[in-house]
Amino acid sequence: MVLLTMIARVADGLPLAASMQDDEQSGRDLQHYQSQAKQLCRKLNAQSPNRCTLEAGVMSFHYIIEHGVCYLALCEAVFPKKLVFAYLEELQNEFNELHGKKVPIVSRPYSFIEFDMYIQKTKKHYVDSRTRRNLGSINTELQGVQRIMVANIEEVLQRGEALSGKEILQRGEALFGKEVLQRGEASSGKEVLQRGEASSGKEVLQRGEASHPRDETQNADVPQNQKVSNFS
């Protein structure tokens, strides 16, 4: 079950489109995840790994980054990963086709909110994992899924720094031990590591420190317990 879908611009975390969650049906309060998703999008930058899974208790965030746009989905942790990524891929193709060129120039949040219609339709295809169509897509997407890095959302958000590939790898080591890392190394680990060190090292950290505390004060202005109010 895909509970939440969000599309955002990586450069500044500006939300571009989202799918309304259905509180009533799932019977869950997604407000918390909604704000986590927003914060996460702000923390991404060009150095962030372009595919990643972030665990959040019984839920997981999965995202891909393509052409400077992040496609993020929240699912139950048990929901097959490959399906989610196939789903995000599909969104990516359509969104890039339709709006890709306009992404760098928009300034209003949720400028492409009408893309919601497409998200909802696509979501329906993927929710039912028995659908034959899905099985087909699983096979093609299967290969890449194994290599996707895993981290914990709370820790990523609390660090107050930009999310970069290097740290996630380190975290991956801690969490999953050598196996994951080795597998990672064998295929793409080194590259990512090197890239991480070269570009996202000090510079990124400094930038992160410089810019994000301000972001957080902005956040703090918004009362999280009230549903729509933002006059604080």
Add this chain to the structure above:
Amino acid sequence: MCWTKRSNLTSQLTGLKGSAANALMPDTIVHLQRSSGVHASMGQGCFGKGVLHSIRQVVIMLWLNDVYTKIYSVRCKTSLEGLRIGCLSRFNDLPLFAMHGGKYRNTRCCSLSLFRSMGRVLTEILIWFKWLLLTRRQGSLVRCCFIHCAVLFPAQTSAGPAQLSPSLAGLSLQSQTPEALRVVNLLQERNLLPPGPISPPTPCLPQDLQKINCHPEVFRSTLTSIPQTQSLLNKAKLPLGLLLHPFKDLTQLPVVTSSTIVRCRSCRTYINPFVSFLDQRRWKCNLCYRVNDVPEEFMYNPVSRSYGEPHKRPEVQNATIEFIAPSEYMLRPPQPAVYLFVLDVSHNAVETGYLDVVCQSLLENINSLPGDSRTKIGFITFDSTIHFYNLQEGLSQPQMLIVSDIEDIFLPTPDSLLVNLDECTEMVQDLLKSLPHMFGKTMETQSALGPALQAAFKLLSPTGGRVSVFQTQLPNLGVGSLKSREDPNQRASAKDIQHLSPATDFYKKLALDCSGQQVAVDLFLLSSQYCDLASLGCISRYSAGSVYYYPSYHQQHNPAQVECFQKDLKRYLTRKIGFEAVMRIRCTKGLSIHTFHGNFFVRSTDLLSLPNVNPDAGFAVQMSIEENLVDMQVVSFQAALLYTSSKGERRIRVHTLCLPVVNSLSDIFAGADVQAITGLLASMAVDRSVTASLSDARDAMTNASIDSLTSYRTSVLTIQQPGLLAPACLRLFPLYILALLKQKAFRTGTSTKLDDRVFAMCQLKYQPLAYVMLMIHPALYRVDDLTDEGALNISERTIPQPRVQQLSVEKLSREGAFLMDAGSVIYLWIGRNCNPNFLTQVLGVPSYPAVPQNMTMLPELDTAESQRTRAFIGWLREQRPFFPILHVVRDESPLKASFMQNMIEDRTESALSYYEFLLHIQQQVSK
């Protein structure tokens, strides 16, 4: 350069108007006089750009206690900027200001405005003196202070005086007794109504502030001069409050997109035209006085594309502005427009034939519903069971799903009950075409409105949206069922009216649940019988919906009502709408808001929750003064409305109003806004009728007029004269109070259905002031002799402007035709011996008896008279968003009674005439 000085002082003091100015030689001094006796004036226009640069010297003189003193003179050397500074700093240590140092401190002078050019300097000085005179009017110090300002033009300037003269006549300064305080003896002056619409008083502010102040139709205060202390306010005995029309359709609205919206860090006020800039980098909040930094971004002005002029940004130039909100203002993605229609299909409902009109209107306007490609729509019908409609794409026809278990309502299918309008238009059209006939033979008389509303809430709660409920009878099944509480014998009772409060809290509770899920419920009540609007109305009241009421609606028997319903529906379906909205009203420290009027839920002390906001909703608030406003020259009020547009944009509309603070009773009275006071009193009286009793509310209104006039008599008037004395600005107060007492909502002794009364009360509370005033005191015009004299010219149409007449039968004449504009309805009364010319040329009938009984439209005749009349009625209708029905009334018409009931100055069996009412007030005032 040669300067000459005019020596004849006496001629200066006699005034300088038009021709006198022309007579001045270009190279002599141009004198502008300000004095208690002499009216002279200068508009801003007189310092055009050409003149500006040629002004070289400014002389400002005071005529103080018969001594003509030159208090200031400066030569402008190099730049105008230099003059500005010199002028201001010199100004502060003038003897006059030293004298009043305690009251008029230097800060006043500086904060007055940002002087930008020399032309402005002069205007500001003059305006400021005007202000000073007004404020000190009651004092003795400036008793004979003539302020004299002279502008010296160099010899080569020929444009100066020539340009000056026409503007001299334009702006007249108020003398020691302004018009608003002219004493009027109400018992003697009978004709008090102005010939045209009554314009709200202008706050006594410096001109540059007043020019950008919020428009009174959007935001106005009952007192345009705010008392300094609560005790002063108590003395004046006038209510203090604000009336708002925040989402009014505007023709011009500046919209700002910026990544950071500049707000005060401590009180979160939005930056506005009334803040002060300490320097380029810091601004001072006008509500809490905190000093804030100007963000870097704000230094750049996108309009002029210049840098370093924060005071020229649109936010600081417009008192009404809209921001596109950044993502911090959203806790979830903006919701789509969602419309759900809940239709009564019981036997009674089918009998009225309203379904045809609703379905037809929807079919016609389905493409004009505000929204984008995400817009969703759904339908529920109900009688003793609830019927849902599956409108999923791909079905051959809409599928009806019946839920008969109304005890525990559930949704029969998880989706497809609300469908995307674009994708399923055909299915929706199918349903709308078949709905009116589907229940043609129904024998079901019961109505399970409560369960139907619960179903609607369940359906919409994931997204939020708008529910439109159409109900034709008293709900009598399931939760929320009601019993008839009206005793027809008590309709005309002079005693207290019972059952004005709800019979059950079911509707209020459900409305609060709806409000929490961003769902608003609009109620259309079409009924010939008692429906207990007092209970049903709660569903809209607390969910920020609106209520429409069409008594005795019937397709065949009441065609006028059908037309009205059609027009209202069209407006309702196509007007702008804002979703998931909240409104916060802030005011300067020291003032506090304590009571709100309108349809909403108050979520915290100053935050109103509005699941929907529509352009026809008005609000009112009451205020008190908690801390003395000493040291404050002005106070400000700010209303900020955050909403999601039907296109999924989150927007914030901000209105800011600035008003002067005064410390004398006479100034408070001078600034009283009689219409706003009446509007606020009406809302307060509705509350009082429900919480206490109707007679209590009636007494309170009468006492309000007695108390304020008593206070005026004892505390402001120095010379006691006989009669009932009122300041000119309050001269209509007793008339409006009498009109309120005779209004459907509050009248006693005249037969009034309970629902009619409750509906009138609803309207008084949530309609914007302009329409409330027409409801209270309709405008009467004589229209059989319309001429083009004084007519308005709007886009090549000539609109005659007849005089507003008093609402008294003595003003009617059998030879004439009279038009009465009561807001939601217009009556055209035809006298028995009406001018035959009018009958043939306007009504298109040969004689009086041939006037049809139920005429609701004027024929389009190609005569000058017909065109004038239609142009005038059309113009009246254009000014409001709803469509007032026109009824042609003759002596035999059943509507004659409704027309005559609006003749509020006349005596009726149960109520006083205007003159008797005045005598009653006078008696109380002189006690």
